[in-house]
Amino acid sequence: MKSLRGVEEDFTGDLAFDVGAQSELKLTIKQGQKGKLLLAADSEGKNCIKLSFKTGKHARLMVDRGECGQAVNPDYGTSRTVKLPAGEDLDLRIFVDHSLFEIFVNGGEEVITGRFFPQMDKRLLRWIAVLTTRPRLGG
Numbered sequence: 001m002k003s004l005r006g007v008e009e010d011f012t013g014d015l016a017f018d019v020g021a022q023s024e025l026k027l028t029i030k031q032g033q034k035g036k037l038l039l040a041a042d043s044e045g046k047n048c049i050k051l052s053f054k055t056g057k058h059a060r061l062m063v064d065r066g067e068c069g070q071a072v073n074p075d076y077g078t079s080r081t082v083k084l085p086a087g088e089d090l091d092l093r094i095f096v097d098h099s100l101f102e103i104f105v106n107g108g109e110e111v112i113t114g115r116f117f118p119q120m121d122k123r124l125l126r127w128i129a130v131l132t133t134r135p136r137l138g139g
């Protein structure tokens with residue numbers, strides 16, 4: 001299993017790569033960071049699940065699926081926000097499987113699960129961040 005996940009990498013700035021219909025992503029975002037992670041995005045970075053994070057003083061993680069194809073139960077809202085411990089690293093383990101996503105925050109302290117129905121076959125993962133240190137992408 002571990003050999004399928006690839007190697008750990010540190011990165012900064014803008015990063016985009018094709019992830020297909022099923023993917024697993026494990027991230028450690030150091031304290032004092034803010035940015036966005038776009039899951040299942042099209043080539044223009046749209047029609048996706050948006051994760052916005054801030055790991056500083058007013059730490060939070062927001063997941064928004066409002067612009068990701070066909071709406072799923074919009075009466076219940078399209079976004080969820082989780083308050084995070086201020087000034088701590090953020091660990092995310094993200095699973096995407098066709099039309100389902102599951103995000104484990106800090107080892108499962110919070111879990112966000114949702115459905116989405118993207119309108120394209122090719123899906124990208126895109127990282128847009130304002131960082132002071134490098135996040136770790138790993139398996």
